[in-house]
Structures are given as structure tokens and as C-alpha cells.
Amino acid sequence: MSQMRLTRRTAWGLTVAATAAALALTGCSSSGSAAAPAASASGTGGSGALTPVKLQLQWFTQAQFAGYYAALKQGYYKDEGLDVQIVEGGTDIVPQTQLANGSVDYALAWVPKALASREQGAGITDVAQIFQRSGTLQVSFKDKNITTAAALKGKKVGNWGFGNEFELFAGMTKAGLDPAKDVTLVQQQFDMNAFLAGDIDAAQAMVYNEYAQLLEAKNPATGKQYTADDFNVVDWNTEGTAMLQDAIWANTDKLKSDKAYQDTTVKFIKASIKGWAYVRDNPEAARDIVVAAGSKLGQSHQLWQTNEVNKLIWPSPDGAGMIDQKAWDQTVAIALGTKNDQGATVITKKPDADAYTNDYVTKALDELKAEGVDVTGSSFKPITVTLAEGGN
């Protein structure tokens, strides 16, 4: 009898353990009936010969990623034998992590953030530096007279934190200011309301996004939209503390061991740069592609973004995507040497030799040049975009 009870109890114990395991696996079980539409952008597939490739973006679909959407829509990826699926980001999605854990094949990331992830063990390599310049500004109203980093002294300075602040801190440090003492740091939200309301004297802004938001807002004093004449901007490219931003990152181990992945990497970079060349030459059409891909941002805002992103890429004297040693070294130096308000640096030791390579982008550029694609954009002229109220 007691033997019997014992076995029954054991059986129950097993059931409990099994249930706990099942609970842990809830994330993997199929979750029912609601057949929601998938967001796969790889509409055209079908041919078995295409290599499936997933690209992780840093954020939702917007013109910041126009080149990849253009390459997809124009069939450049397909021409290279790739079936590319563009995976959108979210507030808590870290592209480098998604790449390192194998969920995607390539990811877009800012260089300093990716270097920080590398130091924490993510095996990733910068294979193409799409944005050659930094798009981060410090914006202020004209009457504050802040045209250089040095002029931030004594002002209320907004910063986003989360690793987006290092150009600002490097700029202030370079100008001889102590960010902890000489300015009042204000944690900034991702809209510009605090700046417009006067809580912040100089706010961080991406030239292709938040700066446009300012120009889309109505000035209560005049009843009209603000214009560029209402603001001063500090541009970190001219202050000399710019850090490299959007780059294509690949999996380091697979680059070393997997021949097919190496070939795919060249093809992917090639088609992507071709996409960016299309965006350069057809900004309006590129904007329409992004809108069709599901962006909810306004029309004029998207065109502004397309145009500003073009300016960050073109002209690229060495060819789009080439990693410039000088810009890279500057990024690494700031990442190593600049402390933020918490006293942290981006990285603590120099990145190893696997951090970036120009091998694949060089091959891609050679193939593109052979096809007659303009990969330097030396004659690139930005268009003039008029922002509508609210960006609509």
C-alpha cells in the first residue's frame, strides 16, 4: 500500500515537473487561431534557388532604411539570388543581439552601440559603413546663441541617454567643459515638446527626424510653422566628435567558416548599395516605396528623411559602404575615452581586428562599378524639401 502511494506520488511529481516544463515552453507552443497577417516583405519569392536572408532594422519602417526597401522593391536583392526579409525593430529589440543569437543574418546598428555589444560577447563584424557621417545635432532657439559646443556652458542640455549621448559628451569635453558641472543635464524624451516648451535650451535631435519634427511644429507666437532660421544647430561632424552610425553588421564566426555566407554578404552589400544609389537618384520614388512598405509617418516628413539620409551617405569618395579608417579611429577613441554623466564609457578596451572589414564591401563595389553604377555620388545634389505641418 505504502509502496503504491509512493509510486503514485512519484508519478505526480513527474507530472508537476512536466507541467513546469510545458509552462516554460508556452513561448514555443502555437498560440491559437487568430491568423494575423505576417509582415514579411519578401513577397516575390517562390523560386527555390533564392537564398533566404533576414535583415534586422533598428526601428520601424521609415526612410532611414529606404535603401534596403528600394533594393527589395526594385528587385536588386532578387537579381543577386537573395530572398530578403526586412525585420523591423522595436523599442526593446537590440539588432546586434538578434544578429549574435542567430535570429537574423544581418543587422543595422550604430558603431559605438555595436562595439559595446561586441565587448559583451556578441560576435559581429561591421561589413559596410552605410552612413559616412553622423546625423546627430544639438538644436537650440536662435536667441540662446548656441552655435558651438563651448556655448553650451551654463545651459540646460538635453540628452537621450541609452548610449545616444556620447557625441554630445565628447563635444562638451573637447570644448573644455565638464559635463557634470558646467551644464545642467536634462533627460530628454523622444519628442521635442520639452524643448519647444523651454524646459531644455539645447536638445539632441537627429537631423532626419527630430529636427524635422521642430520644423513641422507651429510657432504659437506667429501661428506659422517654425523655420530653420528660428534655430541654431551644433553639428558634431564639424565639432570633430562625430561617431559612425548606421552600418551593416554580419556574424563574425559565419564570416570565417561559412563560404556561402561570405558570398551572400558580398551580394547583400552590393544590392543594398545599389538600393541606396536608387534612393539618391529618385528620392520621391524611394519615399513612396517606404510609405508602401507600411510607414505611418507623414509624406513630407518621409521625403525630408530620405533627403537627409542621402546627405549622410552621399557623396562617398571611397565608395558607399567603405569604412574610413580615420572616422573609425575617431569613433573608437571617443568610445574608449569619453565618460557620460554616470561615469561610464562605451567600451573599456580597443576592439579586436574582427570589429570591421572592408573585404566584402570592396568586392561589392568592384562589381557595382563594373555594372556602371555610380557608387561615389560625387555629383549628388540634395533636393529641397518643404515640411508640411505635422509632417503630413
Add this chain to the structure above:
Amino acid sequence: MTGGRYRALRATAYGIAALLLFCLVWELVKAVVPAAGVHVLGASVLPRTDDHAMPHVWDVVARMGRSETSARGADSVLVAMGKAGWFTLRVALAGWLVGVVAGMALAVLMARRRLAEAAVLPWVVLSQTVPLIALAPLVVGWGGRIHLGAFEWQRWMSVAAIASYLAFFPVAVGALRGLQSPTPAQTDLFRAQAAGWWRTLVSLRLPASVPYVVPALRLGAATAVVGAIVAEVSTGAPGGIGRLIISYAQSASGDPGKPWAAIVAAAALGLVAAGLVGLVGLLLRRYRYAEVSS
């Protein structure tokens, strides 16, 4: 029946009155509190009330009527809200169903055996202390590597999984209390008549648990909706309210009515979900001699 209809009418009237009262208070705050808000010793006590921070109620409503963007064929904001709400509702419902099944199963297991209760309940409680923002990228990460033949894990499934993770908790805890609610006299009666454990479960414990389970289901529906929206924001799953909130928030400075429209949609979604679960309660009406708040 007339009494029931009268009650429903009265409830609707109260609901509308509450909504109007909210709008009135909103406009009153806007009129009374200075535009820059109220600061005491440099600390903000009352928020800003300028048109960027708190647009007029009628501006928000008017914004819903206009189209989202100037793109050709763009939906009006109201239609976009409806589409996104419908999407999130389905995902939340899928998550809720999984959560309810898992929660009920766990509750039955825990009611069956003390050992199970001792082993599982701490984990159930512990599971809710994991912050959602830590969990969401993990779930997406696992999901991204699941391929079973033609089946491929989609982002919305991660969202539903996170919604179910929030929804199962109140159901498990509520149902356990309900299943344990029969008095010793009642269980003794069943035992005296040689009723087995299953018989007791079906004829006594489950019916007795209804007053506990229905509020738990409603709570679960609310948490499933919140979970789905937060998970959408967090994982970037497209199509739903969470995405709409973030997308519209980007025009907070230039088009302040838009972000508020998305928030209105999220609130409306919660009401709809709770209402749907209310229908479940209606079906189980004959067991609800008394309702216990969970």
C-alpha cells in the same frame, strides 16, 4: 427581462456620463491650470496644459476624422485606429485563450495535489515579477529560431505569447481559490456518496469556482490587452495599437492630436475586451450566485 434591459441602459448611460465628465475635467484643467504647468520649488506638480501637451478634446476628435498622412489612399486616423485595434484584439484574444487554458490547467493540478501547489505556486507568483521589457526580446529571440517545416514563427505570435504570460496568472490564482472554495461539509457529502475526485471536480469544485473565475477572466482579458500592446511596442510587431502609439508619438510636436487618438484607441480596446469577457460571464450566469473580487 425588462429589469435586465433597464439595467443595461442605465449602465450605458453611466458610461457615457463618465466619458463626458472626463472630457469636461480635461478641458477644465486646460482652462484653469497655466499653460506652463505648476511648479513648486522647481519640481513640477501639475503638468503642462499647452496645446502640445494637452490638445483640446475637439481637436483630437477632429484629427480622428482626417486622413493619417497626405499619401494617396491613406486611411483616416479613425479607420487606422479601428484596423489596429482589431489586429491587437485578435492577438490579445489568442494570448488570452492560451493563458486561460494554461491557468485553468495549473489551477486544477494545484487543487488536485498539495505537492503540486507547493511546487508550482511559487513559480506562478515568481513569473509575474519578471519585467515585461526584459522578457519581450527573449521571446522574440527564441521565436526567431523556430522553424517547423512550413511553420515559421511570426512576430505576432511572440506578442500573443507575452499576452498569455500575463493573462494566465490571475486565472490560475483565481481558479485555485475557487476550486478550493467548497466547504468541508460539501466535500464530505460527496465523499460519503463515494464520488471520485473527477466527479467532485466536475459537479462541485468547478461550479463553485465560477464566482472566482469570472472576475479572474476579466482581469486576464485586461492584462492580455495591456500585455499585447506593451509587447507590440517592445518587439516592434507591426499592425497593432502598440505600433500606432509609437508611430503617432513621433508627431507629438507637430500634430498633437494624433498621439492622443492612439491612446484613445488603446483605452477603447481594453473596454471592448472586458465587454467580450462579460459575455462569458453572462453564459455562466446560473453559477454566479455571488461574485468574489479576485
